[in-house]
Amino acid sequence: MRPARALIDLEALRQNYRLARELSGAQALAVIKADAYGHGAVRCAQALAGEADGFAVACIEEALELREAGIGGPILLLEGFFEAEELALIERHELWTVVHAEWQIEAIERATLNRPLQLWLKVDSGMHRVGLHPAELRDGYRRLQASGKVASIVLMSHFARADELDCPRSREQLAQFEQACAGLQAPVSLRNSPAILGWPQLFETPQAGNWVRPGIMLYGATPFEQAQQAAARLRPVMTLESKIISVRELPAGEPLGYGARFIAERATRVGVVAMGYADGYPRHAPTGTPVFIDGQPGRLIGRVSMDMLTVDLSDLPEAGLGSRVELWGPNVLASEVAAHAGTIPYQLFCNLRRVPRLYSGA
Structure with a gap:
C-alpha cells in the first residue's frame, strides 16, 4: 500500500477545544465546515460530541451529513440558507441558521413553520462580505421578533483582520458592532480563532450567553504569522x-x-x-x-x-x-x-x- 497518510489525533482536537473554552469563558461552537478543515467532519464531531456546545458548518449539506451520522445538538449554518425551500429542512432537522440578508428575513416572514427557528443575525461591521448594514440591523431584528417564527436570536459579526495583532481594525469593528446593537437584548458572537487567542483585551467582561466560534485553532494551527503566547499552547491534530x-x-x-x-x-x-x-x-x-x-x-x-x-x-x-x-x-x-x-x-x-x-x- 502507498505509505502516504494523515494521522488525526482526536484527543489533541478535544484539548484545543477546551483551550478555546478556557480562554474565552464562553460557549463554543466547534467549526467543522469543509469536512472539518480536511480532518473529517463526522469523526471530529463524534470526538467532540460529549463536550462541545454545538457545531458550525458552512451549509445545509454539511449539516445533514452530521445529522445522518447521528450527531445531535445545535448545528449552525454559517452561510445561512440559499433558498427559501431550505427552511423546511432547517425546521425538520432542528438546525440553527445565520440570517445575513433582507431576502432571508422576508423568506422567514412568509414561511409556514411548525416550530420557531433559532437564528443568528449577522451584521456587517467591516468585513464587507455578507451581513446586514449596521443601519438595517434594528429593523431586521424587530421584524424577526414580530414574525412569531423565531425562538431566539444571537447577534453576530466577523473580524476581518484579527490575525494581525498590531492592527486597529478589530477595535473599530467591535465599536461598529456595539453601536449597531445598542439597546438590543440578545447574546452575541464575535470571536473566531484569532480573536479568541489574540484579543482577550477586547472581551474582558464577556456577557452571559456569549458564543465563540473556534475554527483553525481546533486543528492545532496558529492563525498568526508571528509567535503568540496562547497559540503556542495548541496541539497539532x-x-x-x-x-x-x-x-x-x-x-x-x-x-x-x-x-x-x-x-x-x-x-x-x-x-x-x-x-x-x-x-x-x-x-x-x-x-x-x-x-x-x-x-x-x-x-x-x-x-x-x-x-x-x-x-x-x-x-x-x-x-x-x-x-x-x-x-x-x-x-x-x-x-x-x-x-x-x-x-x-x-x-x-x-x-x-x-x-x-x-x-x-x-
Missing part, C-alpha cells in the same frame, strides 16, 4: 507523513526533477517521497521547506510533482529506503510549511485528498 521509496546519488552540477529547479551544488543524496500535490501538498513549496526524516530535521529539494517529492539526505546517512518523512505535524508545523509555500495552514488542510486518514484518541 494532523500529522501528514509518508516514506522514502527511492534513493538517488546526484553528482554536483546535476539538475533534479521538473524544470531543473534544483541543481546540486555538491554531491547530493536524494530521497524520493510518496507525496505530491495530488495529495494536497503544496506544489509551490520551494527548496528549503522543512520536513522531518526519521526524527531529524530535513529539507525539501526540487519541484513538487503530482505523486512524489524529493528531500535532501546528504547529511542524514542513516536515512534511506523506507524512512518515515513527516511533511507537517508536531515537528514541522503546518504554519511553517504554509509560510514557505506562500499560503496559509487553512488551505493546506482543506486541500488534503487521496491520503487515507487514520484516527487515534477516539
Whole structure:
C-alpha cells in the first residue's frame, strides 16, 4: 500500500477545544465546515460530541451529513440558507441558521413553520462580505421578533483582520458592532480563532450567553504569522507523513526533477517521497521547506510533482529506503510549511485528498 497518510489525533482536537473554552469563558461552537478543515467532519464531531456546545458548518449539506451520522445538538449554518425551500429542512432537522440578508428575513416572514427557528443575525461591521448594514440591523431584528417564527436570536459579526495583532481594525469593528446593537437584548458572537487567542483585551467582561466560534485553532494551527503566547499552547491534530521509496546519488552540477529547479551544488543524496500535490501538498513549496526524516530535521529539494517529492539526505546517512518523512505535524508545523509555500495552514488542510486518514484518541 502507498505509505502516504494523515494521522488525526482526536484527543489533541478535544484539548484545543477546551483551550478555546478556557480562554474565552464562553460557549463554543466547534467549526467543522469543509469536512472539518480536511480532518473529517463526522469523526471530529463524534470526538467532540460529549463536550462541545454545538457545531458550525458552512451549509445545509454539511449539516445533514452530521445529522445522518447521528450527531445531535445545535448545528449552525454559517452561510445561512440559499433558498427559501431550505427552511423546511432547517425546521425538520432542528438546525440553527445565520440570517445575513433582507431576502432571508422576508423568506422567514412568509414561511409556514411548525416550530420557531433559532437564528443568528449577522451584521456587517467591516468585513464587507455578507451581513446586514449596521443601519438595517434594528429593523431586521424587530421584524424577526414580530414574525412569531423565531425562538431566539444571537447577534453576530466577523473580524476581518484579527490575525494581525498590531492592527486597529478589530477595535473599530467591535465599536461598529456595539453601536449597531445598542439597546438590543440578545447574546452575541464575535470571536473566531484569532480573536479568541489574540484579543482577550477586547472581551474582558464577556456577557452571559456569549458564543465563540473556534475554527483553525481546533486543528492545532496558529492563525498568526508571528509567535503568540496562547497559540503556542495548541496541539497539532494532523500529522501528514509518508516514506522514502527511492534513493538517488546526484553528482554536483546535476539538475533534479521538473524544470531543473534544483541543481546540486555538491554531491547530493536524494530521497524520493510518496507525496505530491495530488495529495494536497503544496506544489509551490520551494527548496528549503522543512520536513522531518526519521526524527531529524530535513529539507525539501526540487519541484513538487503530482505523486512524489524529493528531500535532501546528504547529511542524514542513516536515512534511506523506507524512512518515515513527516511533511507537517508536531515537528514541522503546518504554519511553517504554509509560510514557505506562500499560503496559509487553512488551505493546506482543506486541500488534503487521496491520503487515507487514520484516527487515534477516539
